Amino acid sequence: MGFRTKQIHAGVTPDPVTGAILTPIHQATTFVQDSVDEYMAKGYSYSRGGNPTVRAFEEKLTALEGGYDTTAYGSGMAATVAVLLGLLEQGDHIVVADVVYGGTYRFVDRFMRKFGVEVDFVDASDTSRVEAAMRPTTKLVFTESPANPTLKVTDLQAVSDIAHAHGAIHVTDNTFLTPYYQRPFELGADVIVHSTTKFLDGHNATLGGAVVVKTPELQEQIAFARISAGLVMSPMVAWLTLQGVKTLSERMDRQSANAMAVAEFLQGHEKVEYVNYPGLPSHPQHELSKRQATGFGAMVCFEVKGGVEAGKKLMDSIESPWTLAENLGQVESLITHPATMTHASIPVEERVKAGITDGLVRLSVGLEDAEDLIDALDRALGKI
Numbered sequence: 001m002g003f004r005t006k007q008i009h010a011g012v013t014p015d016p017v018t019g020a021i022l023t024p025i026h027q028a029t030t031f032v033q034d035s036v037d038e039y040m041a042k043g044y045s046y047s048r049g050g051n052p053t054v055r056a057f058e059e060k061l062t063a064l065e066g067g068y069d070t071t072a073y074g075s076g077m078a079a080t081v082a083v084l085l086g087l088l089e090q091g092d093h094i095v096v097a098d099v100v101y102g103g104t105y106r107f108v109d110r111f112m113r114k115f116g117v118e119v120d121f122v123d124a125s126d127t128s129r130v131e132a133a134m135r136p137t138t139k140l141v142f143t144e145s146p147a148n149p150t151l152k153v154t155d156l157q158a159v160s161d162i163a164h165a166h167g168a169i170h171v172t173d174n175t176f177l178t179p180y181y182q183r184p185f186e187l188g189a190d191v192i193v194h195s196t197t198k199f200l201d202g203h204n205a206t207l208g209g210a211v212v213v214k215t216p217e218l219q220e221q222i223a224f225a226r227i228s229a230g231l232v233m234s235p236m237v238a239w240l241t242l243q244g245v246k247t248l249s250e251r252m253d254r255q256s257a258n259a260m261a262v263a264e265f266l267q268g269h270e271k272v273e274y275v276n277y278p279g280l281p282s283h284p285q286h287e288l289s290k291r292q293a294t295g296f297g298a299m300v301c302f303e304v305k306g307g308v309e310a311g312k313k314l315m316d317s318i319e320s321p322w323t324l325a326e327n328l329g330q331v332e333s334l335i336t337h338p339a340t341m342t343h344a345s346i347p348v349e350e351r352v353k354a355g356i357t358d359g360l361v362r363l364s365v366g367l368e369d370a371e372d373l374i375d376a377l378d379r380a381l382g383k384i
Ligand SMILES: Cc1ncc(COP(=O)(O)O)c(C=O)c1O
Pocket: 075, 076, 077, 078, 101, 103, 104, 144, 148, 173, 175, 176, 194, 195, 196, 197, 207, 208, 209, 327, 342
């Protein structure tokens, strides 16, 4: 079946008791057992280990990514944490892309190191650096492409090949493009992480995460971390996300078209220093983006002339339909200042070296009319 059919129907079964067309919200902690001997005969015992509504969402995402199985979490960060807890031990080494979501950087830097895992942050868009960083103890390579917030693109197949040649696995965060535009398993990845908070839900209503894996062994190790640490998604979040995903392709296409229009407008503007959008031919990895993804996504970043002060002025003065807020991938267009908001936890020196400068502005382009978005940006740029 095609992606659009699967995004609507995969995982969803009408309620066998009432015939309700949508998977019910099984808002329950525990599940009644038939007998001690038949414990788990119906597949569920306690919602920290599994829940039928959450399972419906997991099955949908497994179908969309083309994986073996999925576990769902209370946030995107919980999903990343479950992967790291489930797969690593003291003495292991990991290679992490230098530009990743700030919370991912923070957890790896502050907690994985603390528990004896050695970490190298490298520019994964230059795969020779990934190769050079590999050690005999390297267990895992973690990428994010396009990366939050600079939109640097990594060659996922090349990184998978390097990881596998060294006996390591490739974990990639597919939040920005979603399986609708990018299918990392077809590019050799072993584990896919999602913040479902973003495009998969898309309505600014839930915090959630997911990990899709390629093998039963990976599923077992990561699901064990989830149940042990209690990192689960709630049934209500799973239900809302199940509804959100049904329109994923339509939202992605429209939001990406809007993002392209916004990026083209910004590129020609006299107050703009530079624009990064993988869909622009000027993006350094435009050709790679075309090769490994079927769309460019709804995220744009740029820097205005006049540095930090000019950038702040723009973000403080911009009007509706833009909103100054964290989060991304929603139907509402959002404008964010990564240096003080989403990536504030990265040490300044590292942050600036990775291109997350103080003047960088990140846009998550929504579903509004492109002309209204461009008019509002034009007015705000005019105030600088
Ligand atoms: C690419 C990416 N991965 C992971 C996360 C973490 O997700 P959550 O905020 O749902 O914990 C984010 C959040 O912004 C993100 O942008």
